[in-house]
Amino acid sequence: MSLYTAELLELLESKMISGPLPSYITGMTMDSRTVTPGDLFLCISGTVADGHTYAEEAWRRGAVLIVAEKEIECLPPSACLVIVKNSLKAMTLLAHHFYGYPSSRMNVIGVTGTNGKTTVTRLIHDILSLSGKKAASAGTLGFLLGQKLTPSPNTTSDILSNLQFLKTAEEAGCHDAAFEVSSQGLLNGRIDGIEFDVAVFTNLTHEHLDYHRTMERYAHAKGLLFSQLGQNINKKKYAVINSDDPWGPYFSSLTPHETITYGLTPSADFYAEQMIMTERGISFLMHSPEGAFPVHTQYIGTFNVYNILAAAAALYASGYKVEKVVSCLPKVLPPAGRMERISGTDGPAVYVDYAHTPDAIGKAINSLLPFKKGKLIIMIGGGNYKDPSKRPLMAREASLADYVVITTNNPGLEPPKKILANFEQGMQHSSYILIENRAEAIRHAVISASKDDIVLLTDKGHETTLLIGTKKVPHSDKAIALEALAEHTDTLMA
Numbered sequence: 001m002s003l004y005t006a007e008l009l010e011l012l013e014s015k016m017i018s019g020p021l022p023s024y025i026t027g028m029t030m031d032s033r034t035v036t037p038g039d040l041f042l043c044i045s046g047t048v049a050d051g052h053t054y055a056e057e058a059w060r061r062g063a064v065l066i067v068a069e070k071e072i073e074c075l076p077p078s079a080c081l082v083i084v085k086n087s088l089k090a091m092t093l094l095a096h097h098f099y100g101y102p103s104s105r106m107n108v109i110g111v112t113g114t115n116g117k118t119t120v121t122r123l124i125h126d127i128l129s130l131s132g133k134k135a136a137s138a139g140t141l142g143f144l145l146g147q148k149l150t151p152s153p154n155t156t157s158d159i160l161s162n163l164q165f166l167k168t169a170e171e172a173g174c175h176d177a178a179f180e181v182s183s184q185g186l187l188n189g190r191i192d193g194i195e196f197d198v199a200v201f202t203n204l205t206h207e208h209l210d211y212h213r214t215m216e217r218y219a220h221a222k223g224l225l226f227s228q229l230g231q232n233i234n235k236k237k238y239a240v241i242n243s244d245d246p247w248g249p250y251f252s253s254l255t256p257h258e259t260i261t262y263g264l265t266p267s268a269d270f271y272a273e274q275m276i277m278t279e280r281g282i283s284f285l286m287h288s289p290e291g292a293f294p295v296h297t298q299y300i301g302t303f304n305v306y307n308i309l310a311a312a313a314a315l316y317a318s319g320y321k322v323e324k325v326v327s328c329l330p331k332v333l334p335p336a337g338r339m340e341r342i343s344g345t346d347g348p349a350v351y352v353d354y355a356h357t358p359d360a361i362g363k364a365i366n367s368l369l370p371f372k373k374g375k376l377i378i379m380i381g382g383g384n385y386k387d388p389s390k391r392p393l394m395a396r397e398a399s400l401a402d403y404v405v406i407t408t409n410n411p412g413l414e415p416p417k418k419i420l421a422n423f424e425q426g427m428q429h430s431s432y433i434l435i436e437n438r439a440e441a442i443r444h445a446v447i448s449a450s451k452d453d454i455v456l457l458t459d460k461g462h463e464t465t466l467l468i469g470t471k472k473v474p475h476s477d478k479a480i481a482l483e484a485l486a487e488h489t490d491t492l493m494a
């Protein structure tokens with residue numbers, strides 16, 4: 001793939017060019033470590049590093065054009081440097097042109113909210129795949145095209161990666177793509193200019209307040225997705241809104257486009273009733289603008305009823321028949337590490353989950369309470385200075401369980417004792433224990449369980465590393481729990 005440089009640079013209003021302009025570029029990157037010969041390298045000033053300091057390395061690796069915000073002295077005169085006012089904005093403009101505006105021809109669904117983004121995007125992806133379509137989704141679990149998964153460091157990746165993914169998806173014959181859209185991603189321009197056709201709001205509760213400071217500012221950041229949806233009023237687009245969430249009306253008000261609501265109340269366009277919960281999954285009757293359909297799923301928890309309604313409403317807004325969507329649901333598996341039951345039928349029931357907000361902890365516990373025969377044991381954790389204000393609230397929700405194991409997760413450079421003390425402030429009863437080491441905490445939670453008990457390990461889900469100090473070490477809640485469980489079940493059965 002290549003593009004004439006002169007055509008590309010015409011997009012930039014004010015720029016200063018020095019050095020000989022190459023005729024064309026063959027790629028674009030903002031990371032010197034990924035430069036291949038013929039690339040355009042964009043210097044971005046980040047929070048940890050400054051891309052301008054890597055310009056010379058990029059040039060040595062074969063970048064033929066450097067776009068930056070200032071002069072770069074170490075570049076040789078033979079290098080072509082284009083100076084712009086804002087390289088992030090320039091990158092967005094250039095990238096849309098370079099990748100050929102794929103979102104304008106595709107159906108792009110953006111999913112935002114505090115909890116449920118991964119679950120809803122994966123539901124959309126898997127339902128489409130099961131109905132024989134090539135589907136794409138992007139989020140915390142990575143970029144998924146068909147069944148090919150490429151990991152990504154962020155929930156919402158940078159604009160270059162997003163556009164490259166959309167282009168690859170379009171070329172692979174994919175018409176629909178579902179993106180998880182985080183508040184940080186929105187504020188940092190990671191989805192700027194992408195033409196969304198459907199924007200989904202799941203819920204808004206306490207999270208990331210170290211970053212946003214207030215719920216109003218957090219809501220404003222998430223709302224940018226809905227404002228972006230409103231930019232092209234000539235095209236039919238939809239906002240899909242959880243009408244049971246107190247923030248629902250705020251998000252609907254941000255777009256002039258049609259709103260489709262979902263929830264558990266009959267006034268919603270998509271609503272659920274007659275819910276039957278078993279340990280194997282939820283069944284319910286889904287009312288929709290196309291009629292009522294019985295739904296059977298392998299998901300557990302009322303919160304997943306909301307996620308399923310959100311996915312169904314988003315697919316309906318995308319032109320798919322509700323009956324077809326519902327017919328695929330029994331085969332859709334929940335994403336890895338989300339209320340994933342890792343134990344068999346002998347011994348305690350052990351679940352690995354990704355709940356890391358007060359709301360999610362409360363909902364995860366409530367989803368298991370109907371099946372409780374003995375004790376419910378929960379493990380909660382946190383670390384690395386990530387929104388310490390949510391910790392006492394998480395502990396308060398965790399107090400719904402009979403026994404609470406409080407531990408760290410990715411402690412990073414934060415003192416473990418301080419993390420545990422933060423959680424301890426919110427405990428509502430005295431049946432809890434503080435264990436700094438996460439692996440030890442998992443083993444303790446599992447061996448404290450009797451045959452009829454339930455163990456819920458939260459906060460880590462699918463992740464496979466643990467940040468200790470500045471080092472990432474391999475770690476899996478699931479693997480440690482399975483090992484402890486195998487030994488413990490033998491003892492219980494002996």
Ligand SMILES: CC(=O)N[C@H]1[C@@H](OP(=O)(O)OP(=O)(O)OC[C@H]2O[C@@H](n3ccc(=O)[nH]c3=O)[C@H](O)[C@@H]2O)O[C@H](CO)[C@@H](O)[C@@H]1O[C@H](C)C(=O)N[C@@H](C)C(=O)N[C@H](CCC(=O)O)C(=O)O
Pocket residue numbers: 030031032033043044045046047048049050051054153154155156157158182183184185188
């Ligand atoms: C604070 C923050 O948002 N950081 C994001 C940001 O990194 P940054 O601006 O700090 O980048 P940097 O490391 O300083 O580097 C600056 C520039 O130098 C370049 N560089 C750097 C090193 C080098 O050798 N060569 C080189 O060219 C980099 O490629 C970059 O262009 O841009 C990077 C690329 O897009 C992101 O991966 C990174 O996310 C970090 C990992 C992160 O943890 N972000 C969090 C806050 C976040 O965004 N979280 C939300 C999830 C929220 C949720 O749902 O829970 C998310 O969407 O992931």
Ligand SMILES: Nc1ncnc2c1ncn2[C@@H]1O[C@H](COP(=O)(O)OP(=O)(O)OP(=O)(O)O)[C@@H](O)[C@H]1O
Pocket residue numbers: 113114115116117118119120140155180182202203303304306307337338339353354355356359360361363364461
């Ligand atoms: N609709 C929901 N309401 C409340 N809690 C939910 C909901 N959906 C999922 N959860 C809880 O949140 C956890 C994370 O779910 P999911 O990964 O779908 O959310 P997310 O928004 O993608 O999170 P993140 O952006 O942090 O990756 C789940 O393991 C579950 O405990």
